Amino acid sequence: MPMPLIDLFSDTKTQPGAAMRAAMAAAEVGDERAGEDPTVNALEARGAALLGKEAALYLPSGTMCNEIALAVHCRPGEAVLCEAGAHIVGFEAGGAAALAGVMLEPISGTRGMFTAAQLRAQLRADNLQAPLQRLVAVENTTNLGGGAVWPLQDLREIAACAHDAGLATHMDGARLLNAVVASGVSAADFAQGFDSAWIDFSKGLGAPGGALLTGSKAFVREARRWQLRIGGAMRQSGIIAAACLYALDHNLAxxxxxxxxxxxxxxxxxxxxxxxxxxxxxxxxxxxxxxxxxxxxxxxxxxxxxxxxxxxxxxxxxxxxxxxxxxxxxxxxxxxxxxxxxxxxx
Ligand SMILES: Cc1ncc(COP(=O)(O)O)c(C=O)c1O
CATH class of the missing domain: 3.90.1150.10 (Aspartate Aminotransferase, domain 1)
Structure with a gap:
């Protein structure tokens, strides 16, 4: 008999197990788009609390969380500062330009991370000829940076530096819960100072899909508008959200x-x-x-x-x-x- 594949390609390759599938089968569902899916609503409430934000929006993927966040924070032609190896730079099929219409201004950091000093050095005064800098985006943990966990102090300084300069802040948390478990810092503490932050369920947590984008009520309302605009609203998606709730209960620690x-x-x-x-x-x-x-x-x-x-x-x-x-x-x-x-x- 052939040996089963040892799949180290990605943490997205996990298969939902029997207990997760049973939770999915038992899920109470409704029309998500109308706000009537109780399982999605429960997941959104739980995610908002976990990340210390006012509200959360359940989306099919982390990529959609990033792309919608860029579109809500920025207007076309504006600039987003992020590390050169960030997922939004190299892996989202040019969505930042195609959907939000933004410029990405890469910062050359270390292991996917940069410091407030590096950010400050790249900020410029309003200049009619240059793209207006609007948003600072970080990734915690870093993917191309090798799963590095950002020091909390650096994140705090970056958020303060961005806000002082009038820029918004966004955290790509595809593997934020890995950072939480590795460091002992809570997700809410990591996300503090970030106007939007999201977590993914299809990576280490082992669910078949879904991500939660969190922020203020006003941010999430605009994110819902974008969700509808680009066809990211689903119907009885509590079936998948049940797997995410299961994952939070069983696959986090x-x-x-x-x-x-x-x-x-x-x-x-x-x-x-x-x-x-x-x-x-x-x-x-x-x-x-x-x-x-x-x-x-x-x-x-x-x-x-x-x-x-x-x-x-x-x-x-x-x-x-x-x-x-x-x-x-x-x-x-x-x-x-x-x-x-x-x-x-x-
Ligand atoms: C850092 C980072 N951001 C965003 C994503 C996109 O997440 P998703 O696969 O859920 O679209 C990934 C996926 O690998 C990632 O590693």
Whole structure:
């Protein structure tokens, strides 16, 4: 019998288990678009409280949370400051330009993060020829930055700096709950100072979809307008929201296990000749490493390991990502390391 796939490609690859499916099947539902789905309403109330905001909006995806937030905060032609590797820069199919009509002004930070000093250095006085700077966006944890958790103090200083300059603030929290579990800082504390912030259910929490965009009542009202405009409003979506509620109850604290497995994976990678990694940078569930072995690149290594049942994610010519999640256990990590090492030995 073939070995089951050890899928380290992404934490989006999780399968809803039997208990989550049972919660979905039992969900009380109604017309979400009319505000009549009790399960969605319960999830929105819970999400707003979790992030310390007045209101929340249930959306199909994190991408839609980012894109709607940009559109609500900014007018076409205005500028958004964010780190150069941010998801809104490289992974949302140009939505920032196509939907909100904004310019992205990248800040070259470290591991996906920047400081208030770096932000201040990039702020400019109103100048009729330049795009008006309107929003500062951060990502916590950082994806291309390797799952780094922003220091709370930096976030506070960035929010204060942005607000002093009259800019709004937005937090992409695709993996905010990983940051919460890794640091012990609450989601509300991380999101404090951010005019909008969101969490995703389809990543480490293991639900099949959905994300919650939170902010003030006025912000969420405008976000609902955009949700309707771009076709993001659903109907009996309590079926999926029930999986999200289940995930908050059962899959949140266990993210610590994913983080421990990511460290175990990183330590193993560090012992394999031909790979390079700084183990100390692995704070959550994302493990990035470099391929230094002559004659190898990321695509070749990913193909070689996939042939042996281990899926990795090439993230550059010689850069690889492996992500731990609830469908990868300790034995999977051990096996993945054996397969990677064997592939490189040829
Ligand atoms: C940092 C970050 N932001 C946004 C997203 C988009 O989330 P979704 O896949 O729910 O659209 C992702 C997805 O990987 C992400 O890593």
């Amino acid at each position: 266990r993210l610590a296990v994913d983080h421990a497995r990511a460290r175990q994976l990183a330590q193993g990678v560090a012992r394999i000749p031909g790979l390079g990694i700084d183990v100390a940078t692995v704070q959550t569930n994302l493990v990035y490493f470099d391929i230094t072995a002559p004659g190898w690149d990321a695509a070749k290594l990913a193909a070689a390991t996939l042939a042996q049942g281990v899926r990795l994610c090439p993230m550059g010519a010689r850069r690889m990502r492996a992500v731990t999640h609830l469908d990868v256990d300790d034995a999977g990590i051990v096996r993945a390391l054996e397969v990677i090492a064997a592939a490189l030995r040829g």
